[in-house]
Amino acid sequence: MTVLAVAGLVKSFGGVQAVNGVSFSVAAGEMLALIGPNGAGKSTCFNMLNGQIKPDSGRIALNGRNIAGLSPNRVWRLGVGRTFQIAATFASMTVRENVQVALLAHRRHIWRFWRPAAAWFVPEADALLTQVGMRDQAERAASVLAYGDLKRLELAIALANAPRLLLMDEPTAGMAPAERTALMQLTRSLASRQGLAVLFTEHDMDVVFGVATRIVVLNRGELIAEGDGPTIRADPRVRAVYLGSGVTSGGHRC
């Protein structure tokens, strides 16, 4: 079942064509990697999907409903979760409270002024933490977590609104190689178990080819290849782009 269908997405900044007529789709349970060299238009594409940037034209259909141009808040409410390149969590709260706030926001319980927040949705929060393997750290402060754990916490927060689509921007940036695979395997098992569609950008080709169901390659704002791992590896245009830029794996961002 197709969760996200993007068709003819266009965005330009002051005459520079950042994204030019990109179309692709993601199905439930699928992990789609969006890759390309720096400046290929990945981030722009990504930010249009979650509502931070308004596309010039094109259609972004979430379960058949056009969400192009909606605010991040609305997009989130329609069932899109996301994680950030630099993990964004709430430093002054414990791990569990981080998830509780996300749950409170999802259930529209924010404008309540009496019953302590700590008492709300404890089982639900712990269930989410269990899913990402963070249950045993529920009482710790988010600010003292190792980076890999912080990423897993962020994943739990992103799952708090029971999303149909999860957007992950450079999910493994800043992590040790072993942690990267573990996080993405976790994501993959969540996706297949819950029928979640996952779209992620990634520099580390080991991660991309290791976990992605399908891969979409962008270059200079245009989609140049789409397919599974072996197809992409074999694609001459992809090879040209990557060999030309000298980056094939390793994931070291500049």
Added chain:
Amino acid sequence: MHLRRRTLLATAATLAAPAIVRAQGDTPIRIGEINSYTAVPAFTLPYRNGWQLAAEHVNAAGGVLGRTIEVVSRDDAGHPPDAIRLAGELINDRKVDLLAGTFLSNIGLAIGDFALQNKKLFVAGEPLTDALVWAKGNRYTYRLRPSTYMQAAMLADDAAKLKAKRWVTVAPNYEYGQSAVKWFKQLLTERQPDVEFVGEQWPALGKIDAGATVSALAELKPDAIYNVTFGADLTNFVRQGNTRGLFDGRGVVSVLTGEPEYLLPLGEETPGGWIVTGYPVDSLTDPANKKFIDAYKAKYNELPKMGSVVGYALINSIVAGIAKAGSADTEKMADAFGGTSFETPFGPALWRGIDHQSTLGTYVGKTALKDGKPAMTDWRYVDGASALPSDAAVAKMRPA
């Protein structure tokens, strides 16, 4: 570190301990004194010298009613709420018999209202606001210095003699400045009906933009100028005015400028011929003034300022009132002060029964440079009694 009167520890103890009840009789009469010592030191430090000298003199002469007097002094930091708290401390913990002092009008009014609420006598020294004895006057509040109205009235006669038609005013932008201008306009118009006030400037207190203010006034081509600014603002105003020629060929009437506190900083830039109220301390030779000035010089090795006179006269006026009341009981003092006469460096003065204003006057004269130093010339003493409105008018202003 200089901790006055008592240590921190002792105070902490009195905060916690129940108030000590003292026996009357051989204990001194205590005057609780509050003033803005840190906020307005240029005036209040000479003022403190003045009351300390007076207290010494009174006690050396045997005190009053056979008891010595003791002044318990507090700094209000220039804030009415702090003054009120300290007034409470003086009354309840220090068991003072009456309250006295204050410089700023708003603090004077706040303590006056506190005195009414707590039924304690309050003798204000310096606050100039008319409201203190008129619109907000009450049974327990007395005020020593000539008020804003009286200062304006003392100047209005001489101002009228200038026969200037077009006047401009410059005054600090708050109640004192507004009242000083309002009264002057009214009193001058009474004396000289054809007078015109063609413009006004209201610099923020302490923040005068002197150049712009002076040229804005000059542009109105006035015949004469009425000034209410004082302190740092006055210095800036005078300097810009001198350079830009604002005062050339124009009469200037200026409130309080003859007081040494404000006159001395003008130094060799003191403009000549301004008509001012003040204190010509270096040229007074009458016995009352001379006696005070000599005693002051002997003790502090400097000339007294206006504040010193206020401090000195304040204690004298209180002692005279207590002597007349025959007791330091609040109600007896509140009744007896009215009509009491007392000695001041400027000569005898009287507490008026009708509005609790004293008739202490001030000097009106002209500014001049004498041997390169600022001074007042052609001065005369104007008794406060002659600068007050009619009794009927006063009675109308006091609350019933």
Added chain:
Amino acid sequence: MGFILVQFLTGLASASSLFLVAAGLTVIFGVTRVVNFAHGSLYMLGAYLGWTILSALPRDPAWFALGVVLTGAGVAAIGMTIETTLLRRIYKAPELLQLLATFGVVLIVQDVVLKVWGPDDLTLPRPRWMRAFVTIADQRVPVYDLLTIAIGPLMLLGLWLLFTRTRWGTLVRAATQDREMVAALGVDQRRLFTAVFALGAGLAGIGGALALPDGSANGQMDLTVITDAFVVVVVGGLGSLPGAFLASLTIALLQAFGIVLFPKITLVLVFIVMAVVLVLRPNGLLGRPLAAARGDANTPALVRAAVPALRWLGAAVLLLAALAPLFAGPFALSVLTEMAIAMLFAASLHAMMGPGGMVSFGHAAWFGLGAYGAAFAVKGLALSMPAALIIAPAGAALAALLFGGFVVRLSGVYLAMLTLAFAQIVWAIMFQAVSVTGGDNGILGVWPAAWATDPRTYYWLTLAICTAGVLLLRRILYAPFGYALRAARDSETRAAAIGLNAAWLRLAALVMAGAAAGLAGGLTAFAKGSVFPGYVSIGRSVDALLMVLLGGVQSMAGPVAGALVYTGLFDILLMVTDLWRLVLGLSIVALVLIFPQGIAGTVHRLWLRGREA
């Protein structure tokens, strides 16, 4: 026409003077991020020191120039001392703690100046050349004004060359953009900061000395100058020298012509300018959005409900406070009443400043509106005291709601200064509308209802209301709303991504804080029997800020502890010593050094040490 030209020149001269003070402040802030409250004190020291030096020198222009430069060097040395002995020790503390430390310096300098130079205004005799004028269009223009007009742009040019054409300047500019990056490049950041602080202080000193020919050195100039300097820096854009210059020009020219058209606008003009600029340009005229400060100190600490020991301590203190009237005298009760009110006032600021992340320099606005609201209710509308105590918070909350929309769009110091602008506009209304508010003479006779006249009764009432208010604020901050507010502070990105609307949350926090501060103001009105514009003054806002910073912004225990310590310390010192400013200033400095996280914050850290893995 001639008049307009002359007024224009006068405005330019004022602009130069303003720029001289503001330049140092903006340089210091841009690099070190220190909100230097003591900048006005450095300016005042420049005036006094300049007076001493210039009085000893011959009076011709070359000697004058030398004297001014010497003064600048002297004040730079003082600045360097302040930086190395005090500020350097607390760069690792949370931002704004430096503000608290510099406020301690303000108090110390005030007493030092009084003791060293005496209470009288000091004036420098002006030789002939200083009094000279040229005649332009039949109007006299002082030559010194023309000199001043030239000095401003020259100073701008000199600083611009220094910052763009020297290696040192390049490093400083780099530090303005990114402190961590410069540190990573191996530059000794400590020396850079010291040098920048000395430069800023020297500029303030030169400004003070150059002001002497137009006026006097006096003990009030520190506080009169500091607000104007901050306004210029913020209007121009923090850290931007050209911005500061443009802002000086704008403000001085508006002032020069404004007072001709509206003579009474003097009190409020600069703040109206600042409010308009900030509403239209949230980062000032030429400012850029500030990168959030990084580093451990500014990572929000984990917020936990109080440990049982602290709860028991709190309960014990409250019990003791409730029993106080049985053994304390009336004066002690009046101090305790003030403490209780201060506690609520500080807690209200904490609510917006801690969890809300909105620092306010104008919190007195709500306090004052509450006090005046209560006074109008009983004096104007003849309502009862309980009704007035409902109107006080309601009125303040309404004002916060109306004004808050502009505030919550901003952040950091800009937000703080917009609150200050609003507070000053309120202050000016209270100060100037004599017929309605009594002006600075205030509204008198706002005494409690007959049943509460006894100080003990009023104290109990105040204690009950304030304790309930603080506990209610605390409750709200631990409820979902408080968590959402804190979430929006911790990570705006994540908050937006989970559908939280930061602006609405902050507005609600501001209204809540306004209501609580208004209630504190209403209680003060009855405690003191009167209201004055001082309740809306900068000093009152600073008090609130001091109490919160002194106690620590992390939890509700901070403002409570800060309020009790600061109020108690101030009340006692004012009573026992003439040198209360010196002692209070030294105490603040000592407390800052001993408790770099605030009293509650530091105690909490010590408590946790060894208890948490």
